[in-house]
Ligand SMILES: Nc1ncnc2c1ncn2[C@@H]1O[C@H](COP(=O)(O)OP(=O)(O)OP(=O)(O)O)[C@@H](O)[C@H]1O
C-alpha cells in the first residue's frame with residue numbers, strides 16, 4: 001500500500017529520519033516501533049505530508065505522493081491519528097466526527113466552526129456516517145458530550161473515529177494505545193482488528209507496548225536514531241541484539257518476553 005523509499009527528513013542539523021526504506025503491505029497491520037526520539041512520528045508526518053522530506057520518495061499504491069499536500073493524500077485514502085489527540089474540545093463527539101468528514105486533518109478550527117452550520121443542516125449522509133461511527137466505537141453514551149470532557153481513552157477512540165470519517169484505505173495510528181486503561185486498550189485493539197478483517201483496512205501503528213504490538217501486528221518495522229534498524233515478526237525483533245541494544249543501551253537487560 002505504502003512504499004517508503006530512502007526518505008530523509010532533517011530539522012536543522014538533526015536527521016530525524018535518515019535514509020529509511022520499508023513497505024506497509026496492503027491488508028495487513030504493521031507495527032512501527034523504536035525508542036523515544038527514534039523518528040517514528042516524523043516518519044508518519046512524512047508519509048501523511050505534515051513535514052517536507054529532503055530526499056527520497058513515498059508511494060501510495062505505486063503513485064508518487066511525496067509532493068502532495070496532506071489533504072490530497074487524504075483524498076487518496078490515507079488517514080492518520082495524532083500522538084496528541086487533535087479533537088475540537090468545544091465541539092461534541094458527533095460534531096467532531098462530522099467536522100472530520102468535511103476537512104483535512106489539521107485544518108484550521110475556525111474554518112470548521114464557520115462551515116459547521118452549513119453541513120449540520122445539509123449533510124444528512126455525513127450525519128448518518130458520524131452516528132454509525134459513534135455506535136461502532138461504542139461512544140453512544142458521550143455522543144453529545146463536548147470532546148474536551150472525554151477521558152484520555154475516549155479521546156483516542158474519537159481520534160480513530162475522526163480518521164474513519166475520511167473513508168480511508170489505510171490509517172496510520174500514532175500511539176493510540178498509550179496511557180489508556182486496559183479495558184479501553186482491548187476495545188481499541190478489537191476495533192482495529194475488525195476494521196482490518198471485515199473492511200480490509202490497512203494499518204500501520206506506532207506503539208511502545210510490545211505485547212500489544214505482537215497481538216495486533218502481522219509484522220514490525222524497527223527504527224532507532226532516525227534509521228531503519230530491522231524488519232520482521234515481533235518475536236524476531238524482540239530477541240534481536242540490535243533491538244535490545246537500541247532500547248536498553250548496552251544490552252544488559254533481557255527483552256521482556
Ligand atoms: N518539528 C520538529 N522540529 C525539530 N525537531 C523535531 C521536530 N519533530 C521531531 N523532532 C526531533 O526529531 C527526533 C525524532 O522525533 P520523533 O517525534 O519523530 O520521535 P518518535 O520516535 O516519535 O519518539 P516518541 O516515541 O517519543 O514519540 C527527535 O530528536 C525530535 O526532537
Ligand SMILES: [Mg+2]
Pocket residue numbers: 040041042083
Ligand atoms: Mg512519536
